Amino acid sequence: MRLLWLQRETRRAVRxxxxxxxxxxxxxxxxxxxxxxxxxxxxxxASKLRTSEFNDLVRNRTVGAPVRHG
Numbered sequence: 114m115r116l117l118w119l120q121r122e123t124r125r126a127v128r129x130x131x132x133x134x135x136x137x138x139x140x141x142x143x144x145x146x147x148x149x150x151x152x153x154x155x156x157x158x159a160s161k162l163r164t165s166e167f168n169d170l171v172r173n174r175t176v177g178a179p180v181r182h183g
Contacts, residue, residue, distance in 0.1 A: 116145050 119142040126135035152158040 116142060116149065119145060 119138055123135055123138040123142060126138055148162075152162075155161075
C-alpha cells in the first residue's frame, strides 16, 4: 500500500515539475521496495529491523538527554 502511494505521489510531483520532490519520492519508493523484498526473502528481517530501530532510538535518546548537574 505504501509503495503504491509513493508511486502516485512521485507521478504527481513529476507532472507538477517538482524535481526535488520527485527524486526523493522515487528514492523512497526504491528503498521501500527493496526493504519489502528483503522481508519476504528473509523470515527474520522484520524482527532485525525492529531491534535495530529500538537500539537506535535508545542510543539517540541517551545521547541527546539533558545533563543533570548536581
